Amino acid sequence: MQASAQGYALALENITCTFASRENRAARYTAVKDTTLRIAPGEFVSVVGPTGCGKSTLLNVGAGLLQPSSGAVTVFGEKLDGINKRAGYMFQAEALMPWRSALDNVTAGLSFRGVPKDEARERGEEWLKRVGLGGFGDRYPHQLSGGMRKRVGMAQTLILDPDIILMDEPFSALDIQTRQLMENELLDLWAAKRKAVLFITHDLDEAISMSDRVVVLSAGPGTHPIGEFAIDLPRPRDVAEIRSHPRFVELHAQIWGVLREEVLKGYQQQLTAV
Numbered sequence: 001m002q003a004s005a006q007g008y009a010l011a012l013e014n015i016t017c018t019f020a021s022r023e024n025r026a027a028r029y030t031a032v033k034d035t036t037l038r039i040a041p042g043e044f045v046s047v048v049g050p051t052g053c054g055k056s057t058l059l060n061v062g063a064g065l066l067q068p069s070s071g072a073v074t075v076f077g078e079k080l081d082g083i084n085k086r087a088g089y090m091f092q093a094e095a096l097m098p099w100r101s102a103l104d105n106v107t108a109g110l111s112f113r114g115v116p117k118d119e120a121r122e123r124g125e126e127w128l129k130r131v132g133l134g135g136f137g138d139r140y141p142h143q144l145s146g147g148m149r150k151r152v153g154m155a156q157t158l159i160l161d162p163d164i165i166l167m168d169e170p171f172s173a174l175d176i177q178t179r180q181l182m183e184n185e186l187l188d189l190w191a192a193k194r195k196a197v198l199f200i201t202h203d204l205d206e207a208i209s210m211s212d213r214v215v216v217l218s219a220g221p222g223t224h225p226i227g228e229f230a231i232d233l234p235r236p237r238d239v240a241e242i243r244s245h246p247r248f249v250e251l252h253a254q255i256w257g258v259l260r261e262e263v264l265k266g267y268q269q270q271l272t273a274v
């Protein structure tokens with residue numbers, strides 16, 4: 001392991017991911033190339049980049065769900081081998097089990113870990129309250145709104161108290177108001193526990209308003225970081241209000257200056273791939 005990876009909650013070191021090309025199975029496609037991404041304990045880092053550039057690929061590598069073609073992953077200084085057990089995930093698609101009530105969804109991970117039923121129930125109810133769903137524990141996912149289901153998903157992830165939280169566009173399916181409420185809730189929960197967060201998003205406003213640091217990825221193939229920005233905005237933040245802060249506007253212009261061309265490249269690639 002590289003000494004430089006020490007002291008980080010999650011360190012992706014010189015990661016390259018090559019896949020069999022979807023168009024021509026004999027050809028190879030290098031989605032991510034020589035990418036290093038490190039997240040300190042308690043740090044909130046967002047990764048932005050054009051569509052299809054390799055954001056989810058990197059997150060999957062950090063989760064231990066995808067083995068990189070080369071490079072190494074360390075978790076609190078230890079080489080990751082298999083699934084990242086110190087991480088909790090929240091993906092764009094919902095991971096709720098439709099046949100389980102909200103409470104049973106929230107406590108699923110605890111039950112899986114052998115936590116006694118009564119204790120799991122008590123902790124589950126506490127978490128439902130924390131995400132504003134006290135009293136909704138017996139509802140099934142189809143009886144909840146999209147925003148409520150996301151809250152259940154967030155409680156389901158956070159109840160396990162992971163040291164690292166990996167989020168892949170968790171709120172992108174929500175309307176803007178619900179989305180901002182959820183972003184603020186996530187920030188409150190994060191501020192209380194200060195876990196390391198790797199947050200993947202398309203949305204630069206979302207990235208800036210929530211993060212300590214924003215990493216910009218290039219368009220593929222061979223995606224790699226092309227810019228990194230410390231977000232020196234005051235906390236606590238309200239994600240809607242912070243957008244009118246002069247420093248937010250400044251940071252947005254700076255980052256967009258780097259991201260814009262890559263987004264155009266990514267868009268062109270999508271058009272030619274159709």
Ligand SMILES: Nc1ncnc2c1ncn2[C@@H]1O[C@H](COP(=O)(O)OP(=O)(O)OP(=O)(O)O)[C@@H](O)[C@H]1O
Pocket residue numbers: 019020021022029031049050051052053054055056057058202220
């Ligand atoms: N298992 C796989 N096999 C072949 N190609 C893959 C595989 N997984 C990802 N890719 C390709 O790697 C590239 C990066 O994909 P990835 O899903 O990581 O991008 P992304 O930035 O998360 O995309 P989006 O912004 O659309 O969510 C894409 O071109 C994708 O088609």
